[in-house]
Amino acid sequence: MRHSTFFWFFLPTGLAMLLFIAFPIVSVISQSVFTPHEAVFVESENCGPFGCTTETTIDQDATAALREAKPLGQFVGLQIYLDRGHLATSEVAAAWRSTDSMGAFFKTINNLPFYRAMGFTLTYTFTVTPLLIILGFAIAVAVNSLHRHLKGLVIFFSLLPMIVTPLIGSLILFWMVDSRGVLGNFLQWMADDPDLSLKASTGLTWIMLIVYGVWHSAPFAFVVFYAGLQTLPQDTLESSRIDGATRWQQIRYVVIPHIMPLVTFVALIQIMDNFRVLEPIIGFNAEAHARSLSWIILNDLNGETQLLSSAATTSVLTILGVSILLSPVLVRTWRDFNSKA
Amino acid sequence: MASQLNKKPLALSLFSTGFIVIWLILAAFPFIWTLWGSFKVELDFFSKADWTNALTGARTTVEYGSPFTGAGYHGAWVQEEFWRSVINTAIVCFFTVTISLTLGTLGGYALSRSGFKYVFWLLIAALIFRAMPPITLVSGYLLQFFNWNVWGILPTTIIVLVAINQPFTLWMLHSFFQKIPKELDESAIVDGCTRFQAFRYVIIPVMWPGVITTGLFSFLLAYNDFAVTTLLLAEENRTMVPAIAAFMGTTQTEGNVMFAVAAVVSATAPLFVLVMFFQRQIVSGLTAGAVKG
Incomplete structure (x- = not known):
């Protein structure tokens, strides 16, 4: 295909991505180093018979002129990155100096909003991802041994938790584990504690969100692994059986190596998606105990006064986090491409 | 021959079937429960007193004369x-x-x-x-x-x-x-x-x-x-x-x-x-x- 033909074919989609993904990233980065102008104040002295008073008023014209002259706002460099709402360098340094044990240090750090959100986001990502891979694999192996007619039905029901809107799925579970809901009642009966509420404790809230995350994403792993099992080399499996491999050994030495590339694929997609966790926190009404990076951004943008600079800063930090998580994959893709060429 | 070798012991196939059944319940039950409960009143959907109310719709019957009501749908769609x-x-x-x-x-x-x-x-x-x-x-x-x-x-x-x-x-x-x-x-x-x-x-x-x-x-x-x-x-x-x-x-x-x-x-x-x-x-x-x- 000639360059010019390629250009015309690719132009519409390229333009869409350039205007609504690439430019916004630039805009987000620039917003994170600028703050809106403060109003220009003028002090005027009013002298009357009872002495002089100074009055401070906003100079509307000067403020408008300043905003006109520098529409981006006031350049503040990395100031927003370092403030208490984000990286909080001075608070961290102070905590490092004043605390004598690592435990106490982390406890102080954990009270800073950004680090708390980071802590939850990473915990969520790295507990949900392995758990859903294990559960998805177990379902795939079990379904694979089912009778042909049952498979379709099982796949239909298995897809539901994944297909359903995340906010809706989490609301449905939230109503069930509510202390008046059916699962909530059941748990109270199990724990023999009529006041048990999953919403009241941080630990239980986190577990609830993680369970939701696994429930929501396990079907994806299941479907991918199930497809992988269909292409299992039957003769390898059979010869391992003739060599006397037990069922477990067949899975361990034949099945798992065969689907390992798929495990990497699922892990990659799921790390990407779990890192942006937001809807379950809203659905489970869990923001008192668990906040993610996405939640902080939403909160900044949704408030009475939109804190654009603060949201932009968190966005940039989130993008950096995603890039760090994904860098191994990119390096691998790059190597694959070069080895092919 | 191959199918003979592949035949599962009973315990394993029971376990595997049981696992699938549990997963199906986990995957489908919340939806069925919520669908059923959406035709009830709040006191049945969230029934602290007796969870079977959510199934039978005891309160809904008291309020609307039948165990099912479209009040929630009316409220959402119309109101x-x-x-x-x-x-x-x-x-x-x-x-x-x-x-x-x-x-x-x-x-x-x-x-x-x-x-x-x-x-x-x-x-x-x-x-x-x-x-x-x-x-x-x-x-x-x-x-x-x-x-x-x-x-x-x-x-x-x-x-x-x-x-x-x-x-x-x-x-x-x-x-x-x-x-x-x-x-x-x-x-x-x-x-x-x-x-x-x-x-x-x-x-x-x-x-x-x-x-x-x-x-x-x-x-x-x-x-x-x-x-x-x-x-x-x-x-x-x-x-x-x-x-x-x-x-x-x-x-x-x-x-x-x-x-x-x-x-x-x-x-x-x-x-x-x-x-x-x-x-x-x-x-x-x-x-x-x-x-x-």
């Missing part, structure tokens, strides 16, 4: 005007899917037929864009959209969703077009077609299976999106998902949780139908990316 959000969702989904498939097929076709090095970089850029949480882009939109006075309306949201959708669409369609033999359109070009004519008369007739699969996922993205629609739509233009999120704030305090339950069930129903009819395409779409990787 809270949920139908507006349903129409908005339909508009957003229809245009997002159509536009993103149009752009995506052209781009994906070009990527699959060009052997130059920039194809790799474009695909990598798309992968990076795909990895970015959409909400991180929103603060970049807001200022401009306010300045141009286009914030809050449906077309803006549609365009943003189309753009966010492009990276995924491109990857899917690129790998799909690669499976269509090159000889097909190249012979058309030899016969005197331009590239676009070859695309129009040779590729378009055979591309529908891949396009439908990709379209399903575009639809799901637009339908399920929360972050972008919440932040970019004005209150009167809300789609279903932000409308339900807003219900949570308002109805919970007014004791109208059942409105939200009814709205949630209403929003889940189309997805059920979708999975029922397109199960095969969804499964093949999920695995399409994986088998390559």
